[in-house]
Amino acid sequence: MSLGPLMIDLAGTGVAADELELLRHPLVGGVILFARNYVDPPQLSALVEAVHAARSPPLIVAVDQEGGRVQRFRDGFSRLPPARRIGHEYDLDPRVGVALARSVGWLMAAELRAHGVDISFAPCVDLDLGVNEAIGDRAFHADPEAVTQLAGAYMHGMREAGMAATAKHFPGHGAVVADSHFTLPVDRRPLPDLTPDLTPYRRLIANRLAAVMVAHVLFPDVDSTPASLSNRWIRDVLRGELGFQGVVFADDLSMGGAAAAYGNIVARARQALSAGCDMLPVCNNRASVLELLSGLDHEPEPASSLRLVRLHGRAGAALRPALEASADWQRARELLARVTAAPSLTLDPGGSA
Numbered sequence: 001m002s003l004g005p006l007m008i009d010l011a012g013t014g015v016a017a018d019e020l021e022l023l024r025h026p027l028v029g030g031v032i033l034f035a036r037n038y039v040d041p042p043q044l045s046a047l048v049e050a051v052h053a054a055r056s057p058p059l060i061v062a063v064d065q066e067g068g069r070v071q072r073f074r075d076g077f078s079r080l081p082p083a084r085r086i087g088h089e090y091d092l093d094p095r096v097g098v099a100l101a102r103s104v105g106w107l108m109a110a111e112l113r114a115h116g117v118d119i120s121f122a123p124c125v126d127l128d129l130g131v132n133e134a135i136g137d138r139a140f141h142a143d144p145e146a147v148t149q150l151a152g153a154y155m156h157g158m159r160e161a162g163m164a165a166t167a168k169h170f171p172g173h174g175a176v177v178a179d180s181h182f183t184l185p186v187d188r189r190p191l192p193d194l195t196p197d198l199t200p201y202r203r204l205i206a207n208r209l210a211a212v213m214v215a216h217v218l219f220p221d222v223d224s225t226p227a228s229l230s231n232r233w234i235r236d237v238l239r240g241e242l243g244f245q246g247v248v249f250a251d252d253l254s255m256g257g258a259a260a261a262y263g264n265i266v267a268r269a270r271q272a273l274s275a276g277c278d279m280l281p282v283c284n285n286r287a288s289v290l291e292l293l294s295g296l297d298h299e300p301e302p303a304s305s306l307r308l309v310r311l312h313g314r315a316g317a318a319l320r321p322a323l324e325a326s327a328d329w330q331r332a333r334e335l336l337a338r339v340t341a342a343p344s345l346t347l348d349p350g351g352s353a
Helices: 017-023 041-052 082-092 094-113 142-158 191-206 231-241 256-261 265-275 285-294 302-309 320-325 327-340
Strands: 007-009 028-033 058-061 064-069 165-171 211-214 248-251
Touching: 007 285, 007 302, 041 058, 041 064, 064 256, 082 142, 082 320, 094 142, 094 191, 094 320, 094 327, 142 191, 142 327, 165 248, 211 231, 231 248, 231 265, 256 265, 320 327
Parallel strands: 007 028, 028 058, 165 211, 211 248
Antiparallel strands: none
């Protein structure tokens, strides 16, 4: 059985009997985990093992483990800084910033791989333009060259740990005020003005980027449908002009930005697949998942199925005790502690302001 195009979620910390039947449905290809699915590292390992054992080839297990406010697993995992903190280090010393990005990418991925998790939806390569609170400190920097260097280092760190990177949110979510979780943002810039936003993707793709997540953002000067549902954006720009050959994820189809474009979940999914998406996360909405499993007719393309299988985490990842005993893990933790520690405060005895 090939992997299907739907990525669904679980209700709790184990796989319930009715959920096991969902995981075995041919339209399902992956599972995304949230904080509610996590208790501690041993429980996570057991949960991921149960999901992988549900069928062959194993389902892809994913999580959002960017760092900062977007880190689903915390207790028992290294506390990762938001991307903006890495960008600040880059401003102080580009070499230190790049080294930190690579180390954090490796640490994040190595800890997840130690428990069998295949991918984390990272890095975020949106430009930090100071207008979108949903992105905010999840972005490395406002300068596309800085984002390119930092995201590239982060991606290479993930790759060294045996995990594929997913750049998001294509073609860019940093220049709109609205939050696509709740409504459909509109970016009225023409395509030539989006060159800075596309620069990180162009460079990461040239360095074998494995996956891209496409945003629920409308660019009316480019196409009349949101990027996540757009043949123009996915087939023409991303795959055609940028030459991307990896996996294309839509952002969560349950989000308000997707619902604003197509009210019916089955219509949304059909449009996204027709536009060129390989996998469609559907989160926190079991009714929509059931509606899709009963109403979506889709025959996976062989090329799409092959791309999805390649997202599985590389075999041979160190289990947690061996990982924590490794020199690489200890160096990464030391670097993280050193560069993210709060600066010391020196009081002026003269009392000057």
